Amino acid sequence: MSDLEIIDCHNHILRTEDHSCDLYTNLLRFNAVAGLPDRPGFFGTPDEAERVMAATAIAHMNILMFTWSGIYWRQGQHLLPDEPAARAREAEELRARIVRRIQDNNTWALGQAAASPRLSCFVGVDPVLMDAGTLLAEVDSGIKRGALGVKHVPMNHGTEGDDPRMWPVYDYCAAAGIPILTQAAGFMTGHPRDYAKALADFPRLKLIFAHLGHDRSFGQGADAEVLELARAYPGVHTDVSLRLIEVADGHVSAPDMVAHLRTIGTDRVLFGSNWVISEYLWLRARPGVRPETSHDRLDKEIEVLKTLPLTDDERADLAGRNFRRLTGLGS
Structure with a gap:
């Protein structure tokens, strides 16, 4: 299987050590109090x-x-002055600074992709802090500078997939054939079912649900919602980030995983790891155990990818061909 091309469609490469520490302590809230x-x-x-x-x-x-702009915005509210006019003025200044951070992070990611043929990127957006014009300008600029898609994180924005502020992005991406990869979950903001109206309004929309839907009960809840949407809309795809580890850890059997992937359609599932966040999450699951490398969990996921009882064509699709087809990478 040495010729198997593996493309990781879902990872979070970070700009610097400080950027990583902000994710670790601010987004994930990991610290010594949590035993980490x-x-x-x-x-x-x-x-x-x-x-x-x-x-x-x-x-x-x-x-x-992904810029955790919602966290920055919520934290910033505690620093605003009491006087109403000053509060409104400084809130607007804060919003503009956070939007600039989103734009600067996107520019950085696009620069990394331009500098390395082994990297690509999806640009991030925030439909709460960005107005419609800014949203569309950022997506359009990102695509023109080489982005392959758009990243949407409902838990960060505090919105669901049916929020009308996302409609301009759906419209643009559906018309241009640009995929959107969205965080999904059955236990927090990001329910797959809430994208049904967008998919109905934009039948050509290419929407990738992360984590197979990310339900705590495999195949149920949010996982089943993704399956239902995939049956109804040909543009629905998903990725296996955070889920192949369930096979490696013995929580889901390999045959059950394959049956679920085939029910969705193995031509609509992409390999993804959620690196480096996935490795940080594993630290929480193994308190006091130091990993030998920065890819312990990823190694296990790749081993599952290579050993699942799939056909050679199914495995090649999942590993990389689906991503190339969906995004046009290399075409």
Whole structure:
């Protein structure tokens, strides 16, 4: 299986060690009080991503440029003055600074993709802090500068997939054939079912639900919602980030995983790891155990990918061909 091309459609390469520590302590809220190190032992930077690709034989990584803008916005409310006019003025200044951070992060990710043929990116958006014109300008600019898609994170924005502020993005992406990869979950904001109206309004929309839907009960709840939407809308896809580890850990059998993937359609499932966040989440699951590398969990996921009882064509589709077909990578 040495010729199997593996493309990781879902990972979070971070700009610097400080950027990584902000994710670790601010987004994930990991710290010594939670029984975890105050700083991660690895940082998910581009140099480290190159080493991980070499160690795991991943051919290509797709950066999902996620700025946890909602957290920045909510935290900033505590610093605003009491006087109404001053509060409104400084709130607008804060909003503009956060939007600039989203734009700067997207520019950085696009630069990484332009500098390395082994990297690509989806640009991030925030439909709450960005108005419709800014949203469309950022998506359009990102695509023109080489982005392959758009990243949507409902839990960050506090919105669901049917929020009308996302309609301009859906319209643009459906018309241009640009995929949107959205965080999905059955236990927080990001329910797959709430995208049904968007899919009905934009039948050509290419929508990738992360984590197979991400329900705590495999195949149920949000997982079943993704399956139902895939049956109804040909543009619905999903990725296996955070889910192949369930097979590696013995929580889901390999035959059950394959049956679920085939029911969705193995031509509509993409390999993804959620690196480097996935490795941080594993630290929480193994308190006091230090990983040997920054890709312990990823190694297990790749082993599952290679050993699931799939046909050779199904495995090749899942590993990389579906991503190439969906995004046009290399065409």
